[in-house]
Amino acid sequence: MKKTLKNLFFFFLQDIGKRFEKRVKRQIDKEQIRKILIFENGGIGDLLKVFPVIEALMANFPDASISIVVAKPSREILYVFPGKNIFSEIFEFDLKGDHRGILRKLRFILSLRKRNYDMIYVPAKGDGMREISTMAFLSRIPHRIGFKKDGFGSLNTVTSKFEEDIPILTQNLSLLKGCGLNVWEEEIKVKISEDDLAFAHRMRLKKDALPLFVIHPGASWYGLYKMWGVENYKMLINQLLKEFKATVILIGSKDEEEMGKQIYDGVGNPFLIDMTGKTTIPQLSAIIKESDLFIGSDSGPLHIALTVKVPSVAIFGPTSPEQIISPSHRDRCMVVRKKIGCSPCYLHQSNVVPSCRKIRCLKEISVEDVLKAIRKVATIKCDKEIGKKGEVKKTEIV
Template sequence: MEVQPAKAKPTSQPPRFSPPLTPCNVPVRRCPVSREEASHRILIMRVGANGDILMGTPLLSALRQAYPTAHLTWLADFKHLEAIDANPYIDELIGWDDRYWKRTLRKLRYPLWLWRALGFRRELRRRGYDIFISFQPEEWPTVLYGVGAATTIGIFDTFRRFNRAARTSPLSRRYRYAYTDSDLPPHRTDQYLLSLRALGLPQPSDKRMQLGYTEQDAAAVSRFLAQNHLPSGARFVVVAPQTTWPTRNWPPERYVEVVDALARQGDRVVVVGNSPRPRPRRKRGAEHDEEFRDVVQEVAAGLQSPPIVAQDALTFRQLAALIDRAALVISGDTGPMHMAAALDTPYVSLFGPTAPEWYAPQAGRGIALAHPVPCGPCDQKFCRNEARDHRCMRLITPSEVLRATDSLLNAEPLLKS
């Protein structure tokens, strides 16, 4: 049964300050005093994507452990805000419309951009942050320079990797502490935790991610499951076949083989994902055909039994509530893998152009499958080997995935902490 897509969000919004939501699935540990009375006022910036934001949440628990009365603020893009807006440690959120700022610059509206950027900066300075931590590329957060923080920390991995820079950008000198490629450990979470070194704090032993959802989200998922004739307590598996990079997608026909095998052994499967975004005119050719494939529908169409498809039907937090009830999650290197680990749901993740030692969750119950290839891990959105055959993903077989799912589904159940 397919569910009607959720309503689209506004396309342009000014920056907005808002309080966090109260999660129903994790205990809350927020600042017990007002922002003005807080021992530290810390602003953290990572606008997206969802998985990257979740990999930054172990830093929040470490900061809260070290500074119980600190006021923690996180700036994220509106479309990724649900990854952090019910976090149990966050005291304030700043919603940011990245598309608006970029569109303003593309249209050469420099005076308007500058006027609004300066106004936003004045508001940040008024709030008196004393620590600013940026996980964005070096040349990205221009609008946030000069927020008035005495301690500024920058983690600059993304700029170096994607722009193939041979040196650090001069803009990194505007940070008191700047960490670049030569300083960075392989895993994204460990990179973010370098911020603790700059603050003179120890590295945490617990690197679990945190993800909250509300009672309203849980109720929406209960209705969704009831509509699809899944009774409360019934075992089901969540399959997320689509990622934002074509190179991270496992072939749809192999997902079909796995889902059909699970159905034969009596497991219900919920296929989740979003529709491809509208295709710009400038993106033509076979390479971009892969980028805009509707993998979710390809998987659903190939299944022998009618599937439960939740495409565009659940918000991010509702998906979290669904995953929290699932017996298992199967996905590529994408958000649902991190969500499962954060919610202590077993997962099987499929890695190709990226390496598990970079992005696989450092805590949680899961199995990361990967095969070494001469051209990888390339960390590229499009396959660049001579055959363009995505061999790193195709080397993962359905039988491997089914063995991993069987080992997790048949493991002794553990209590979620």
């Protein structure tokens, strides 16, 4: 019953949005913007993709205060944002946890109303887009910048249709351009502290500076549909240790500790280090930056690897590399995927729940497929020197 009423409510708002879309549109007067809110409660990769947006807003509105809403698991990535001290306030929002339910969301909306923001940038997409775009409207913030898709987001004052074949970073910045704002920088920039870099470097030296591979076997957001599998990673790591004489570090969140332990116990080699759940996100970022090669699925650590310009092998299943990987990152990322008829099936549709049981797009990717990609990516000296970063051709293993 509750789900039916919720769907009816959103259907009603969807209809209102279509009817009044033209009436709510308004131009932005820069002189009136004094308080800005950015609402991005997605994963680490989603938050990284608004870093250039934040920099552009800082440049366009130098006298305005900027606050941000983020998801709790992603908050630490803000510590590597070069302008991390500019935020007036940082709010944590958990759509499926602390803020689950209408009353909790209403309390959060009221707290935003009281702060009298002049503008909100809300690049909501995919799962949760219905709720977030609706909350932006109910917050009564005069200027609302966001995407529209499947009828949602139409009540934003500046909108752009969310496209399925354009990189998300490009679309995020296009929202600003649609407001008449200037965008000077389209590259994601991060700044990792010297302490975190030293922490990562010490880990490398523990194994006498052998070539260093970093692997993230997990994934968030319906991870079962994006993860390649524990047994595959065990076989892959055994081959990497044998063929490249490498040190391999497993990384991940505390929620992925059991997976890391299974892989570590299954391999049983001293040159495999399990750091799953043992680092902060800035430390994890430093470990990736220190590495010669990153391997993983469509997840936050992959986006970090691409941002810090580490050659990467990305294993894709139901999501789209064309949508996820920005053009400036494609020269250092080798995508491994199987082009079957139903893949990709998740293109950030609103309120989607994966239903595939066989997940062929992942299960048909063999260890040898991934090894072929690694061999093409990795140009590594294996004579106890720091590994030289490899160059990556724009190629795809199919």
